[in-house]
Amino acid sequence: MALLEREEPLASLAACGDEARLGQGRLVLVAGEAGVGKSALVERFTAGLTGTRCYLGACDGLFTPRPLGAFLDIAGQLGGEPAELAGRFDASAAREELFALLLGELGAPGGLRAVVVEDIHWADEATLDLLRFLARRIGSLPVLLVATYRDDELTASYPLRTALGDLAVQRCTRRVDLAPLSAAAVAALSAGSGLDAAELYRVTGGNAFYVTETLRTGLDQVPRSAVDAVLARVAGLGPGARDVLHAAALIGSVVEPWLLEQAADCPPSTVDELVDRGLLTADGAVLRFRHEIARRAVAQEIPAHRQPAIHARLLAALLAAGSTDHARLAFHAEAAGDDPATLEHATLAGRHAAELGSHQEAAAQFERALRVAHGEPSAVLADRYYALASELSVIDSWDAAAAAYERALSLWRAAGDPLREGDVLCRLSSTFWRLCRGREASNASEAAVRVLEPLGPSAELARAYASVAADLARQARFAETMALARRAETLAASLGAFGVQANTLNLQAWAGVGLGEDWEPPLHQALDITLSHGMAYEAGHIYTNLHEINCAEHRYAASEPHYLAGVAHCEEHDLGVYLTCLHGVRTSTLDRLGRWDEAVALAKVGLAMTVSSPVNRMIPQGTLGRILTRRGAAGAWPYLDQAMAAADGTGDPEYVVPMRLSRAEAHWLAGDLAAAHRDAVLAGLAADGTYPWLRGEAAVWIRRTGRSPIPAGEIAAPYRMELDGDWRGAAKAHDDLGCPYDAALVLLSSGEEEALRQALDVCQDLGAVATARLVRRTMRRLGIRSIPVGQRAATRRDPAGLTRREREVLALICAGRTDAEIAAELFISAKTASHHVSAVLGKLGVSNRRAAADQA
CATH class of the missing domain: 1.25.40 (Serine Threonine Protein Phosphatase 5, Tetratricopeptide repeat)
Structure with missing residues (x-):
């Protein structure tokens, strides 16, 4: 069928291909609703490429996906070392090795390489990590990377929404949006069909797949949905062929002929009949449904009582073939009602996903295993809940993590294992703090010490001491924090518990800030420890604190490289909790630097996440509340109230003081000096004995709003x-x-x-x-x-929203001036000049001065 109204998207793809041929690699994100024609567009484009090697992979939405599945398929097509690694890819094969091999093969001499990854709305985190990895590195390579996804099924949840935001800011990224066909296009497609074009457009809404299916079946035979159009064609099959089609629908989007023949116990001729009728299409060595909607339509038709038997045959065939795709095996096992097989393969799939950094998938598999883990000993079940809670904490899903840790705690108590009981109490302490349940966090850490001390020295005891030290730091008892953190460090180092040691060094840094000591060496030592021992999660924590302490000390230029390095690290290792934290603190930094539009945009992205801990939501809530208040916009108070409630829950002055002062400023701007002074005084009380910057800001707001005494201490x-x-x-x-x-x-x-x-x-x-x-x-x-x-009228007129000062800075950027030269010419500090330059680049949406000058 002709591709109508696709000239512009095809031209965009062609332009990107031409740029990639010249060594300016491109990532093209092709977005549109299900059935709009994304695959057809990409197929038409790749079919017209000459002198190009094309590779295709697709993400599968049927079951919890095998990590990196689409790229493993592509690696197989590349041949050589990538194919060899893909063939033996399991937990023992580091994903970084596959990343590097794919990049090396794609960037090798030999002309343009075009890589198509379809349906990334079903991608696992490891696949999204690899997309990010490639997007950051193909800018100087002859590589065209095309990724398609459904934007009508895209929610605000982690991880794809975050990944799209990250990919969108890469210089190599371009976007192609496919809209439904117009009424005129539908009329052109239906010419000569005998169908009423207006009715066809009304029924299908211009969706290319709906149009195609309805043109084949006729308006008089089908209801107004693609599901019915597909089932109308299925109705013409004989019982045997229909059984085969049912098996194909439960296999997934990609159907291996050998698996279909074995599971359905059918001859190849029956499979050929499905291909001849257009229900399945041949794609190299595999078969596919013409569209996922078609597969779902068929799957929904299968009587529920017949589905377990089909899944059981699929499971048996895969096992007989030696499959090690445990995610796939676990899906079929659970659907077949085979609890032992589900338990075995879901556990293995979860461990594999965790080792590859696909923590969402790991959590899903561990949950699947727990659904069928009946009658296991308490200690075994406790381990399962503990593993689940660990993965949930990494992805910032702390409510669920708390429930899993509490279940593990009760099971270890039942099993009579005080060491593990103490360990999970420590984990619960940090979990409660993330949920802004400060008092419960303190109780849990104190209980952990009581349980563990009688058992003698252990890594768990060192972690418990660190947990208590963290609570002391939140009470501004910095000397006690330092003493206990050093005691914990000594114990952890003697036992080779490097992750715990790094955490104690992190606590020493925070205590050092409060005591006026040099806080940077402990953090850099902690970062070296975590990176040298491959502790990705712990390293994410250290990057976050390097950024956060620099910001707390108003060292914004120094904070920038730690933010960028931390974001790259967290993206690479799927560390949702620390990535969200970094972005949250970044919003308050952008606020301070006067880059309010960027702060608001980043805060809204963070708050759009459906999975995010209250402590990570609190900072962007405060940022939005402050900026909306200053701008005189509606809707500020709900953000300020939510942020204040979360801060009070932590009991941590680092959060209580800024949120209380945000409320004071809002009252002050509204003319309510009494309420403003009340909040400022409460902030001063919370700041007493804490950090000089917190005490100082509270003090000036107390003076600004009233005449109460200023808290004593360094300011x-x-x-x-x-x-x-x-x-x-x-x-x-x-x-x-x-x-x-x-x-x-x-x-x-x-x-x-x-x-x-x-x-x-x-x-x-x-x-x-x-x-x-x-x-x-x-x-x-x-x-x-x-x-x-x-x-200022000039600011209102500026197309990029640049202020007068920013336009002056942009003019000097165009003249090739450095930050120091800009500062001298405008009589401002070098730091201020640097911040103005960053604001200009941000508003123009570019990453460097040359691009800003080009756009200017």
Whole structure:
């Protein structure tokens, strides 16, 4: 059938292919609803390629997928070392080896390579990791990577939504969106069919698959759905052929002829009949349904009482053939009602997925195993729940993790194993903290120590000491934290418990911040330990803290490389919990740096995740609440209330103080000074004895909103200057840090006309409507005349939303100036210049100065 209204997408693919031939590799994301014609488009495009080696892989949506299944198929087509590795790929084969081999083979001399990966909406995390891996590296290779997915079935849940966001920002990425056919196109396709074109369009909605199926069956024979269109054709089959088709539908999107013949006990001629009728299509050595909708339609027709027998035959055939695809075997075993086989293969599939970093799949397989793990000893069941909880914690699904850990705890107590009981109490402590259940977290860590100390030295005891030390740090008892963390480190190091040792070094860093000591060496030592011992999860934790402590100390330029390295690490290893945490802290950093549009966009992405711990949602909630408040927009308070509730649940001043001050600012901007002062005082109480930056910010808000005494203790320099009346020094200090809004608040307190006008300029550039309104009221009260009204017209007109200052910076970027030269020319600090450059690149959606200059 002709491809109508696809000239533009085909031209886009062709352009990407031409660029890839020149060594500018491209990743093309082809999106559209089920049946819109993504596969047909890609097939037409690849069929027209000359001098190109094409490889095809597809993700399967029938069962919990085999990790990297699509790319293992592609590796087999490549031949050589990739094919050899694919043939023996299991838990013993490192996925990094496959990644490197695929990249090397695709980038080898010999012209353009085109790789098509279909249906990534069913991809496992390891496959998505490999897509990210390739997207970051093919930019200088003659490689065209095409990935198709259904955007009508795409939810906000992790992992594909996150992966698409990550892939979209790669320079090599292009996107092709396929829309349904127009009424005119449907009329053209139906010309000569005798069908009413308007009715055909109404029934199908322009979906190419629906149109095709209905044209073959006729409007008078089918209801208004593709399912009925498929089943109308199935009805013409004899009983034997229908049984074979049923078996094919339960095999999956890709059907191996040998498996179909064995499972259905049929001759090849019956399979040929299905191909002749168009129900199955030949694709090299395998068969496929013409569309997944067709497969589902057939599967739904199979009587429920007959399905277990078909799955049992499929399981037997796969086992007889020596299959080691445990994910596939587990699916068929469970559907067949074979509990022992389900238990065996789901367990193996879960372990394999975990070793490959596909933690979503691992959790799904461990849950499958637990559904059939009847009558096992308490200790064995406890291990199963513990393994499940560990995977759930990695993917940031902490409610479910808590339930699994609690079940493991009761089972180990029943089994009389105090060592494992103490260990799971430690895990529960960190889990409760992630759920903002601070008091329960403290109780669990203290209970772990009570259980483990009588047993003598152990890695579990070292972990329990670290857990108690973490609780002490949250109470700002930094000297006690340091002492206990060092005790735990000594014990962990003596036992070779490197992961625990790294965690104790992390705690020493936080205590060092509170004690005014050099906190960086412990963290870098911890990172070296985790990376050298292949501890991906623990390394993700350290990267997160390197970023977070630098941000807490307002060292934003220093935080940047740790953020980027941490994100790359977490993406590579499917560490959803720390990836979400990094992005959350990043939103507050972008807020401080005045990059509010980026902060809002990133916060919304984080909050769109359906699986995210309350502690990881809290920071983007606070960021959104603050920015919406400053912009005078509706909807700020629900975010502020949710963030405050979560912060109070942790009991951690690091979170309580910023969230309490966010509320104080919101009340202040609304003119409710009493409520603002009340929240500021509560923030001051929470900040007492903590970090100088927290104490300082709380102190200036107490002064800004009322006249209560300022909490004693060391206060960070910019805030101390403001409290001492040196508003010029304080504003410059904030500006040197690259924090324009903080500087504007200081200028607002000055009472001088020039400073107030500068504050108004900053607020208008940022779009801080509510704050600008307060500045104008102050200016009018002081009798200042000629007060500007509204956002700068130049900013409103700028197509990229650049402020006046950012346009000046962009002009200097185009002139080839460095950050230092920009700073000198504009009379600003080098850090501020660097932040302005980053903001310009972000608003233009580019990754470097040259691209910004080209776009300018």
